[in-house]
Amino acid sequence: MHSIPLQRLNPAIRLVVRGFGSSEQEVEAVASNLIEANLTGHDSHGIGMLPPYVEAFLQGGLKPNAHVSTVLDGGTLLRLDGNAGFGQVIGHEAMDLAIGRARQHGSCIVALGNAHHLGRIGAWAEQAAAAGLVSLHLVNVVSRAIVAPHGGADARFGTNPFCAGVPLAGRPPVILDFATSVIAQGKTRVAHNKGELIAEGCLIDDQGRASREPRFTVVPPFGALLTFGAHKGYGLALMCELLGGALAAGMTTRDDDTSKRRILNGMFSVLLDPQALGDRAAFEAEAMAFLKWVQASPPREGFDGPVQVAGDAERASKALRSAEGVPVDRTTWTAILAAADKLGVGARRVDEAAGRA
Ligand SMILES: NC(=O)c1ccc[n+]([C@@H]2O[C@H](COP(=O)([O-])OP(=O)(O)OC[C@H]3O[C@@H](n4cnc5c(N)ncnc54)[C@H](O)[C@@H]3O)[C@@H](O)[C@H]2O)c1
Structure with missing residues (x-):
């Protein structure tokens, strides 16, 4: 395990992503999103995803320089196709469109299908929150099935993440973002x-x-x-597959197309402007008072420190890792270098850029 300072990691990862033939804008979007996942403590969705992305690209399952297309425009209801493009670009474009509609009409429901891996879903709730919008996201994963249903003995669906974001004046947004499996697959x-x-x-x-x-x-x-929480997490995972997969993407894990390696996500999102419900200030005052009340609970034995709110852990990790660098284990780094070689970038150049050669 070694730590790579941000000023080294940034150019090294951009070098690898350029190997996909991506536009500079795409290089920026993919590299910064992956590094942000590492900074927020979610190494499972950070730079370690580059090797599977390279496999998906080489087998035609991931299409660089693709953009979102609108399949159906119902004003406050959008059906979008990600064209198997980088989820880091597709997710951002989809949220941009939805944010515009929610600002105009007060809310927007988005059904996004066929996006390659959308990474840390919290990034999309953060984008909506930065625009002052509450959001909900139910996501399915079309790849090799990896999670067993409650009571089942084999894998039938993906780690189907659920995410919700609430922006509040006077404090950072509350961002709840987790896989419905006990742990994310990347963590294994x-x-x-x-x-x-x-x-x-x-x-x-x-x-x-x-x-x-x-x-x-x-x-x-x-x-x-x-799944986490026995039948409860299983139930939420099922809803992610029904709404994110069957409804939004028109594609569930059942379709199990193993002809090429890829990780596709379907995402059902709801964006809402709290002001559209009448009184944003009253909502925020009530929410802030509730958070204060919850966090006043005395710390229980076995827990260090005060009660936290969703989003706190990621902010604390980001502050620490921005200062101290991103820890990367040897196997992950070796796999990234091998992936860079497959793209014709040259492992040595990447190692040098990261200050390791
Ligand atoms: N794109 C995909 O296909 C896909 C699939 C699965 C997971 N993911 C992503 O993987 C990432 C990691 O998921 P995970 O399940 O490992 O997350 P996790 O188990 O680390 O849970 C993270 C959530 O719990 C909150 N949290 C952590 N500690 C807390 C505490 N003490 N008190 C209150 N809240 C606390 C965090 O703020 C965050 O909202 C997520 O970003 C998720 O979107 C993506």
Whole structure:
């Protein structure tokens, strides 16, 4: 494990992304989104995604320089196609369109299909929050199934994330953003790369038995991750598949097209301007008072520090890692260098840019 300072990581990752033949704007969008995921503490959705992106690109599952197209424009209802483009670009463009409509009409529902991996979904709630909008996002993942249904012994769907964002004057937005599996799949990849075991209760092996070995979600024979909160997390994952997948994307994990490697996301989003419901100031005053009340709960034994609110952990991690650099384990870095080589970028140049050669 070593830390790469931001001023080194930024040019090194941009160098790799240029290898996709991306426009400079796309290079900026992809690199900054991935690095932001690392900064906020979600290494599972950071620069370690570059090797699977390269595989998807080489097999035709990811299309650089693609943009969102509007399939249906119902004013406050948008159906969008991501054309298998980089989720970092597609997600931003989709939110831009939806933000414009929600500002104009007070709300907007967006059905986005066929986006390549949208990364950390919190980024899209943050974009809406920066425009003063509340948002909800239910997302499905069309790739190899990796999560078992509650009571099932094999994988039937993806780690289907749920996310909600609430902007409030006088404090950073509340951003709740998580996978509906006990842990995100990328976290098992990170653990596998580090040679660590996973906590109990997160996964099952290829026979449906409880296991702590991350390999069962990384290399065959595959087992499955479990959903969080037993039937409750499973129920939320199901809704992500029904709304993000069947409704928004017209595509569920059942379609299991393994002809090429790719990670497609479908996303059902709702954006709302609190002012459109009447009184933004009253809503914010009530919300702030409630957060104060909740956080006044005395810390329980076994927890260090005061009660947190969703979004706090990411901001704390970002402050720390911006100052101290982003920790990257050797296996992940080696895989990034190998991926750069496959793009014809040259591993040595990337290593040099990162200050490691
Ligand atoms: N694009 C995709 O296909 C895909 C699929 C799955 C997950 N993801 C992303 O993976 C990322 C990681 O997901 P995860 O499930 O590992 O997240 P996680 O388990 O780390 O949970 C993160 C959420 O919990 C909040 N939180 C953390 N500690 C808290 C505390 N002590 N008190 C209150 N709130 C707290 C955070 O602020 C955040 O909202 C997310 O950004 C998600 O969008 C993406």
